[in-house]
Amino acid sequence: MAKTQTSSRAALLRYLAIRLVLIVPTVFILVTVVFFFMRVIGDPITAAQGGRLSAEALAQRRADAGFDRPLLIQYWEYLSGVFRGDFGSTMTDHREVTEVLLTNGAATLELVFYALIVAFAVGIPLGRLAARHHDRLPDVGIRTFAVLFYAAPVFFVGLLLKLLFSSALHWLPAAGRAETETTLALSKQGPNTNILLIDAIVSGNGAYVVDVLRHAVLPALALGLLTAGVFIRLIRINLLETLRADFVTAARARGVAERKVVSKHAFRNALIPVVTVMGMQIALMLGGAILTENTFEWRGIGFVLSHYLLARDFVAVQGLVTAIAVVVAIASFLIDVINALVDPRVRY
Amino acid sequence: MATAIVPLAPVPVQRRSRIPGLALLRSTHGLQRIMLVIGLTLIAIFVIVAIGADLIAPYGFAQTRIGDALFPTHAPPSAEHLLGTTVGGMDVLSRIVYGARTALLVVLLAAVLSIFIGVPLGVVSGYVGGVLDRVLVLITDALYAFPSLLLAIVVSIMVAGGRSDAFGGIVAASVSITVIFIPQYFRVVRGATLAAKAEPYVDAARVAGARPTRIMFGHILSNVSQTIPVLATLNASEAILTLAGLGFLGFGIEPSAAAEWGYDLNKALSDVANGIWWTGVFPGIAIVLVVTGVALIGESLNDVLNPLLRTRGGATTADEHDVVAAATQDTIADHRPNPPHLPNPPEKHAPPAHPDPPEDSATEPDQPTPPTQGGDR
Numbered sequence: 001m002a003k004t005q006t007s008s009r010a011a012l013l014r015y016l017a018i019r020l021v022l023i024v025p026t027v028f029i030l031v032t033v034v035f036f037f038m039r040v041i042g043d044p045i046t047a048a049q050g051g052r053l054s055a056e057a058l059a060q061r062r063a064d065a066g067f068d069r070p071l072l073i074q075y076w077e078y079l080s081g082v083f084r085g086d087f088g089s090t091m092t093d094h095r096e097v098t099e100v101l102l103t104n105g106a107a108t109l110e111l112v113f114y115a116l117i118v119a120f121a122v123g124i125p126l127g128r129l130a131a132r133h134h135d136r137l138p139d140v141g142i143r144t145f146a147v148l149f150y151a152a153p154v155f156f157v158g159l160l161l162k163l164l165f166s167s168a169l170h171w172l173p174a175a176g177r178a179e180t181e182t183t184l185a186l187s188k189q190g191p192n193t194n195i196l197l198i199d200a201i202v203s204g205n206g207a208y209v210v211d212v213l214r215h216a217v218l219p220a221l222a223l224g225l226l227t228a229g230v231f232i233r234l235i236r237i238n239l240l241e242t243l244r245a246d247f248v249t250a251a252r253a254r255g256v257a258e259r260k261v262v263s264k265h266a267f268r269n270a271l272i273p274v275v276t277v278m279g280m281q282i283a284l285m286l287g288g289a290i291l292t293e294n295t296f297e298w299r300g301i302g303f304v305l306s307h308y309l310l311a312r313d314f315v316a317v318q319g320l321v322t323a324i325a326v327v328v329a330i331a332s333f334l335i336d337v338i339n340a341l342v343d344p345r346v347r348y
Numbered sequence: 349m350a351t352a353i354v355p356l357a358p359v360p361v362q363r364r365s366r367i368p369g370l371a372l373l374r375s376t377h378g379l380q381r382i383m384l385v386i387g388l389t390l391i392a393i394f395v396i397v398a399i400g401a402d403l404i405a406p407y408g409f410a411q412t413r414i415g416d417a418l419f420p421t422h423a424p425p426s427a428e429h430l431l432g433t434t435v436g437g438m439d440v441l442s443r444i445v446y447g448a449r450t451a452l453l454v455v456l457l458a459a460v461l462s463i464f465i466g467v468p469l470g471v472v473s474g475y476v477g478g479v480l481d482r483v484l485v486l487i488t489d490a491l492y493a494f495p496s497l498l499l500a501i502v503v504s505i506m507v508a509g510g511r512s513d514a515f516g517g518i519v520a521a522s523v524s525i526t527v528i529f530i531p532q533y534f535r536v537v538r539g540a541t542l543a544a545k546a547e548p549y550v551d552a553a554r555v556a557g558a559r560p561t562r563i564m565f566g567h568i569l570s571n572v573s574q575t576i577p578v579l580a581t582l583n584a585s586e587a588i589l590t591l592a593g594l595g596f597l598g599f600g601i602e603p604s605a606a607a608e609w610g611y612d613l614n615k616a617l618s619d620v621a622n623g624i625w626w627t628g629v630f631p632g633i634a635i636v637l638v639v640t641g642v643a644l645i646g647e648s649l650n651d652v653l654n655p656l657l658r659t660r661g662g663a664t665t666a667d668e669h670d671v672v673a674a675a676t677q678d679t680i681a682d683h684r685p686n687p688p689h690l691p692n693p694p695e696k697h698a699p700p701a702h703p704d705p706p707e708d709s710a711t712e713p714d715q716p717t718p719p720t721q722g723g724d725r
Binding site: 026038150163317 | 487490496497498501589596597610613614622639643647
């Protein structure tokens, strides 16, 4: 018995090692695809000065920036820069790409964190309720709710939330991460993380904390409810399938109370697929974050990325996209590790 | 998106149906049927509005005047403009009606393109195997793992290349959506092909001297194609959302070239501060209704095709009991659950009467699962 256990552990480690190594080609493919795509679609100088400069002046500017050199050489330079951790500087506003990643990345991280809280708080209880009342009224109601939140684009939900809580009721601010004074005060204070909630708590000023949280409510709801819709469907389907498993029937036959069957026996097993799916959710949430950030002018990665894309600032876009690819790949690897630890059946 | 399908028992009547959805409707009951009816109704209305836009819309989608009389700007809903007008003085109702046409065109074009590219790729990759298979799997998985909207934006900029007339815009949007979907069709079809490859009829064809192309596109394709309608339905709702997202971020179709709901919502965002609600709420509702319609159909298809969840109303036959029992074992034997928004890999697609899980898992060659794959083994 002990022997089979060690060998299965070795197999698991081997599997995880392969997964880890495979992150490299995955990221490499994306970096390459994006590099060449972005070169095909134009350059920032043409995008910004297109109508205003003569063709010669434009060509001169492009030559000065080095865009007229062979693509492969530019590609090689870029790749070697990336290996040294140098992503270059953005061309439209001359910021270091790494600096953009740190400051705006922190904002996105903060948003995704709030949204996940909403998603868990709403998705898990409702999914459970729907499964327990399979095909009865609560199930239908909750499923309709889930379908609606899936069907409503996050920017439409955001628009409705703004209309209701901001312009009609005046309860919450419509956009931004904090009032200007708060942002200024927090940026002046010593070292800051750019995760405004942490900065505000460090400042010790309660008014700042409240301000930051008030700004977070609507974006967190918009992005969180979208994800909650996914969670509801997942939990419901997995719980329904688990409730039909033999070990649940066995528990029922032993006279375990239905409540306990659901919460102790079935629910924990039904959560495993949800953990697996979390990896996929991160890619989905990052996509949702682009839209949410634009809806609420939340200056995260998605917000700046869409502006860099419109300006054809390919240095910035490449850097940000590479970073997103790395984050997605690492996150999904970590989810796999967690999944292997949580689920004793995952053995290779 | 997150819909776990276990396409274990194909509904046999479905293939013979002439009216789309009718056979599906027969196989449902109770609340399930109500949801399906609502879904089918919504989609029927959507298609009718899209086709008859010229007859239904009171004005043109970019029209701002009749003769010399300009439309009022930001006018609230009234008898002349049932859903009000936008900041540019365009009629909101007309833009919504023509927006349906844009959405339908993009969804259909994207579905056709991704099926025609993704399905053959999947069949060839699964059947031929080897290095080609591994490279294709790696590439599609890299694309699949990436935030789809971002991918769509990059591709749409590339395809549109500055041109954003109606045709160019619709093609650009469709192609960018296609790039998201190809990996999905590829994965599902490749999985089904791997399973089908081990079936006796394929061996028989091979022994009889059929060429590989004939086996792939004659024998295997017709047997793996039954998963495609479900996937296409699920994808249609995502396609509409992606189109709206592209438009919202300003990477979609020019507003003067075609009406597009996402673009209108973007413009409406700045109206919110002034309490102007009709420019944003109505196009938003249009998106929600259409996506809900498609999602309800997809959900019903899913539940009907997933006997594990079929409980009430229908009398369970002995056969079904077998399926449930076998499928439950299958799920347990199958260790790792699948990413929810993809149909489970059809190697589990055993014949309904006597599924044979152990054999299925043997058909999947041992290979490292690339990152982010929820696990299809």
